[in-house]
Amino acid sequence: MSEEARIAALPLWHGHPVIEPVAAGRTNRNFIVHDQGRRYFARVGAEIPLHGISRAAERRCAMLAAETGIAPTIVYAAGGIMVTDYVEGETMSIASARTPERLAQIAAALQRLHAIPVQGDLPDFCPVAASHRYLMQLSDAELPITRHRVEACLAHLPSFPPYCLIHGDLILVDWEYAGNGAAATDLAMVISNFELDAAEAQSLLRLYGPVDHAAIETMRVAAIVREALWCLMQARIGGMTGDLQDYSVVCLQRLERVLP
Numbered sequence: 001m002s003e004e005a006r007i008a009a010l011p012l013w014h015g016h017p018v019i020e021p022v023a024a025g026r027t028n029r030n031f032i033v034h035d036q037g038r039r040y041f042a043r044v045g046a047e048i049p050l051h052g053i054s055r056a057a058e059r060r061c062a063m064l065a066a067e068t069g070i071a072p073t074i075v076y077a078a079g080g081i082m083v084t085d086y087v088e089g090e091t092m093s094i095a096s097a098r099t100p101e102r103l104a105q106i107a108a109a110l111q112r113l114h115a116i117p118v119q120g121d122l123p124d125f126c127p128v129a130a131s132h133r134y135l136m137q138l139s140d141a142e143l144p145i146t147r148h149r150v151e152a153c154l155a156h157l158p159s160f161p162p163y164c165l166i167h168g169d170l171i172l173v174d175w176e177y178a179g180n181g182a183a184a185t186d187l188a189m190v191i192s193n194f195e196l197d198a199a200e201a202q203s204l205l206r207l208y209g210p211v212d213h214a215a216i217e218t219m220r221v222a223a224i225v226r227e228a229l230w231c232l233m234q235a236r237i238g239g240m241t242g243d244l245q246d247y248s249v250v251c252l253q254r255l256e257r258v259l260p
Contacts (some may be wrong), residue, residue, distance in 0.1 A: 039086035061178035097194040107207035114183040116165035125168040125179040127226035134229035188219035228255035
């Protein structure tokens with residue numbers, strides 16, 4: 001049965017749903033569902049152990065975020081399918097995310113997310129640990145940068161104990177990598193992935209509130225390493241499809257700049 005057919009067969013719809021594929025999505029498939037004047041967003045994905053993705057954990061994090069008001073309401077979640085209310089929005093670009101208004105919105109959303117305490121039924125997310133895990137699984141042939149340079153960088157990066165719920169993947173849309181962690185991880189990912197300059201980063205952190213600046217710098221480097229290694233692992237899992245080739249180039253260039 002196709003993914004569209006699986007969605008159409010769900011006991012949610014009041015009529016005959018019209019299912020529209022969404023191009024974005026590297027580790028899942030996404031759809032907009034139209035049903036008698038209402039729109040929904042549907043995601044279909046499987047467990048991906050190489051990335052540490054658990055759909056049960058994703059569902060739990062999405063529910064916690066929805067209860068806090070920073071994610072859409074979940075109307076169905078089972079069997080690798082999650083359906084939520086549809087929320088109008090636009091994909092943030094590097095340029096649009098760096099405006100004062102958008103930085104304020106990001107800071108406010110992260111404040112609310114990080115107010116959720118550690119959950120005993122969720123895994124931890126740490127970019128340092130994730131980087132070590134990826135590096136152990138990737139062969140030398142898959143690494144365009146010598147292994148010892150990455151290992152030397154990671155050797156100087158401590159892990160921080162988890163104390164709140166974090167998103168772990170830049171934008172608060174999907175929750176595949178979310179779990180217990182340190183708030184510095186999310187802040188560092190915003191700074192590194194949106195390429196905030198020093199002034200913009202300081203603005204984000206002022207808006208967010210008291211933070212450990214040394215921890216954020218450590219996590220910034222860790223986030224860059226993790227994102228580059230994630231690209232290499234994803235190429236193994238699904239091939240260089242969609243925009244992964246271009247994104248990998250960007251991530252590997254960032255990695256080159258932070259390695260010793």
